[in-house]
Amino acid sequence: MFNWSTAALVATCACISLVSAVQNVKVQGADFVNNVTSNRLQIIGVAYQPGGSDAFGKGSDPLSNGTLCLRDAALMQSLGVNTIRVYNLDPTLNHDDCVSIFNAVGIYMLLDVNSPLPDQSLNPGDLDGSYSSTYLNHIFSVVEAFHNYPNLLGFFSGNEVMNDVGDGGPVPPYIRAVTRDLTNYIAKHSPRLIPVGYSAADVKEILTDSWAYLSCAIDGKMDPSRIAFFGLNSYSWCGPTSDTANYVASSYDQLVDEFGKTSIPVFFSEYGCNKVEPRVFDEVPVLYGNMTDVMSGGLVYEYYEETSNNYGLVWLYDNGTAQIRVDYDNLQSQYNKLDIKALESGNSSATMIQPPSCSKSLIQSSTFNNSFVIPDVPSGGQELINNGIKDPMNGKLVSVTQTQVALPVYGSNGGLLKDLAIKPLADDQSNTPDGGSTSGTTTSSGSNPSGTKKSEAVQLAATAYLLAGILVSCIFNL
Numbered sequence: 369m370f371n372w373s374t375a376a377l378v379a380t381c382a383c384i385s386l387v388s389a390v391q392n393v394k395v396q397g398a399d400f401v402n403n404v405t406s407n408r409l410q411i412i413g414v415a416y417q418p419g420g421s422d423a424f425g426k427g428s429d430p431l432s433n434g435t436l437c438l439r440d441a442a443l444m445q446s447l448g449v450n451t452i453r454v455y456n457l458d459p460t461l462n463h464d465d466c467v468s469i470f471n472a473v474g475i476y477m478l479l480d481v482n483s484p485l486p487d488q489s490l491n492p493g494d495l496d497g498s499y500s501s502t503y504l505n506h507i508f509s510v511v512e513a514f515h516n517y518p519n520l521l522g523f524f525s526g527n528e529v530m531n532d533v534g535d536g537g538p539v540p541p542y543i544r545a546v547t548r549d550l551t552n553y554i555a556k557h558s559p560r561l562i563p564v565g566y567s568a569a570d571v572k573e574i575l576t577d578s579w580a581y582l583s584c585a586i587d588g589k590m591d592p593s594r595i596a597f598f599g600l601n602s603y604s605w606c607g608p609t610s611d612t613a614n615y616v617a618s619s620y621d622q623l624v625d626e627f628g629k630t631s632i633p634v635f636f637s638e639y640g641c642n643k644v645e646p647r648v649f650d651e652v653p654v655l656y657g658n659m660t661d662v663m664s665g666g667l668v669y670e671y672y673e674e675t676s677n678n679y680g681l682v683w684l685y686d687n688g689t690a691q692i693r694v695d696y697d698n699l700q701s702q703y704n705k706l707d708i709k710a711l712e713s714g715n716s717s718a719t720m721i722q723p724p725s726c727s728k729s730l731i732q733s734s735t736f737n738n739s740f741v742i743p744d745v746p747s748g749g750q751e752l753i754n755n756g757i758k759d760p761m762n763g764k765l766v767s768v769t770q771t772q773v774a775l776p777v778y779g780s781n782g783g784l785l786k787d788l789a790i791k792p793l794a795d796d797q798s799n800t801p802d803g804g805s806t807s808g809t810t811t812s813s814g815s816n817p818s819g820t821k822k823s824e825a826v827q828l829a830a831t832a833y834l835l836a837g838i839l840v841s842c843i844f845n846l
Contacts (some may be wrong), residue, residue: 389518389765390474391796393543394636395563395596398630400521401662404796407712409521410656411635411665412703412801413451413478414444420674421484424456431457433509439690440671442790443682445473447696448703448801451521452476453637453667456483459509463818464766464769472768472792473686474799476521478599478637479514480567481507481550490526492535495542501748503744507546508553510758515558522562522597524637525550528569536574536736540581545743547582548593549753555592557756562750563596565639570602574618576626577736583632584726586740593742594723596631597664599637605651607644615654624662631721636666646694652702656711667709668699689817691778692785692807703801768792778817783810 383451391404391814400409418430431437431454444452457463470477482489488506491498507525514520525547530539543566550564562642568578579598585591605618612618627634655666673680673693675793681696724730732736745753786809791798 382464389795390471390476390793390798391516392474392560393521394561395522395633398633398662398664399714400597400633402796402798404607406587406714408714409476409664409798410660410711411451411478411667412656412706413449413453413665413667414447414451415455415667415670416440417455417636417670417673418684421456424459424483429456429458429461429463431455431466432461433465433537434469435775437466437469438770439775439777439788439789440682441469441473441475441630442773442785442788443662443690443692443696443777444470444475444671445790445799446788446802446804446806447578447681447700448484448530448799450475450798450800451478451665451667452478452671453478453524455480455527457510457513458483459506459513459761461513462690462761463513463763467514467519467763468765468768469790471517471765473790474793474797476519477514477517478524479510480524480527481510481790482524482526490529490539490542492529492531492539492607496743499542499545499743500746501752504549504746504749504752507550507762508752508757511550511553511558511562512757513763515554515560515562516762516764520562523550523564524599525595526734527567527637528601530571530574530578531569532571533573533733533735536733537576538737540578540737541739541742542738543582544593545745547595548742549745549749552593553753556753559567561563565595565597565599565632567599567601568764570600570604574733574736575600577731578731579630579634580629580724580730580732581726581737581740583630584730584740585721585723586726586742591723592756595632597633597635598627601638601669603639603641603669605639605654606641608650610641610644612641613644613650615658618651620651620654620659622802624659627662629721630662631723633664634662638663638669639666640668640670640679642705645678645751647698649695649699649702652699652839653705660711677686683817685817687817689776689778691782691817692780694780697805700804700806704803708800712738762840776817779807779810781807781810783811786811 393400393409434454479825487502526543588714606612673683681689726740728738777785
C-alpha cells in the first residue's frame with residue numbers, strides 16, 4: 369500500500385532543517401537534573417495514548433505518525449508541557465519522526481515498556497508464567513527502539529501491577545526482578561544510563577510499602593533491582609466545589625509527609641480528577657508550590673478524549689480535525705502562573721539521602737511482602753541481557769521537515785486556530801509555559817468539526833492535505 373506519510377516526508381527533502389537535541393536528564397538524589405545546565409526538571413506533563421489501550425496493536429502507536437505528532441506537539445508546546453507519558457509502544461515500528469518533533473520543542477518522554485498484548489506484561493495472576501524470556505525480549509526491544517533518543521527521560525517497568533491489597537504479597541519481588549533485568553540490559557546495550565521506575569496505583573493501604581520495598585537497596589546503593597523513580601497515579605484532588613479540593617482533604621499533605629525522606633524522585637504519573645467538570649486544575653499551584661520540596665511534578669491524565677471519559681484535553685474528529693476542550697484552556701491558565709525559574713533552580717531543602725538497606729522493618733503492613741529474595745532471570749533471559757536481542761529497531765533523531773501544522777485544529781470557542789506551528793528550541797532547553805492562550809489565536813473562518821472517530825480514508829486525505837502544504841512551503845522557501 370502506498371504510504372502517504374512517507375511520501376510527505378520525502379517531498380520535504382528540499383526544506384530540511386536540522387534538529388537540535390535536548391540535553392539528557394539524570395536522576396540526582398530525589399531530583400531529575402539536566403546534565404548540562406544542572407537545572408532541576410519538574411515534570412509538567414500529560415499522558416499521551418490516542419485511543420487508549422484498545423487502539424494499540426493495529427499497526428501504529430502514539431509515536432509512529434509524524435503528521436499527527438506534529439499537530440499534537442504544537443498544541444502541547446503551547447500548553448506548556450515538558451514531558452509526555454506513553455503507555456503502549458510497538459518496538460518494531462519507526463518512531464524517528466515523532467520523537468524528533470517532540471525533541472525539537474523540548475518535550476521529554478516517559479515510556480512504559482509493557483503493553484496489553486499477550487506475553488508483553490506481568491500478569492499478577494500468573495507471575496511465573498508471564499515472567500518469561502519472551503516477555504523480556506519484548507521489553508528489551510522497547511529499550512532498543514528508544515535508548516538513542518536524548519529526550520527519553522526514563523522507562524516504567526510496570527504500571528499499577530499492584531491494584532489491590534492482596535497484590536502486595538506476591539507481586540513486589542517480580543517488579544524488582546523486571547527492574548533489575550531492564551537496568552542490566554540498559555547498562556550493557558544503551559549508550560547512556562536510562563533510569564527505570566514504577567508507576568503505582570493509589571492503593572493507600574500499600575502505597576508507602578510499595579515505595580519503600582521498591583526503592584530500598586538489597587546489595588548497596590547501586591542495586592540494579594532498585595527503582596530510580598516512583599510515580600503515583602492519584603486522583604484525590606477533585607475540583608473547587610468538592611470536599612477534597614484542598615491540601616489536607618485531598619491527602620496531599622500526607623503524601624509530602626510519607627515521601628519526605630525519599631532517596632529518589634517521586635511524582636504524579638497520573639492526576640486530574642474529573643468529578644467536577646470542567647476541570648479547573650486548582651491542584652496545579654499546590655503541586656508546583658508547597659509540594660516541590662518533595663514532589664517532582666506530574667502528568668495530567670490525559671491529552672486525548674477517549675469515548676466521552678471526560679479526561680481528555682483535546683477532541684479528535686472523523687474529518688481529520690481536532691478541537692481543544694475547555695479543560696485544556698483551564699490547564700494552560702494554571703501553567704501560565706507557575707514560577708518556572710524557581711522550579712528549575714536547585715531544591716535547596718533536598719539532601720542526597722542514601723537509600724535505606726532493605727529490611728523487614730521498612731514494611732508497615734502485615735500482608736505486604738517483606739522478603740527481598742527476588743526471582744532469578746527466567747531461562748534464556750540472561751543470554752538476551754548478555755548478547756542483546758536479535759535485529760533490534762534502533763531509533764535515531766532525524767531532521768524535522770515541517771513546522772507548520774496543516775491539519776485543521778479548532779479552539780474551545782469553535783474558531784479555527786491560526787498559524788499553529790511548532791517552535792524549535794535551542795539545544796539545552798526544555799519546553800515551558802509561555803503565558804499565552806492557544807484558543808485566543810483563533811479565527812472565525814472554517815467549518816466546525818464533527819464526528820468522533822478517524823477513518824483510513826480521512827487519514828489519507830489529511831496527509832494528502834499536509835503533503836500539498838509542504839510542497840507549497842518548499843516552493844516559497846527555495
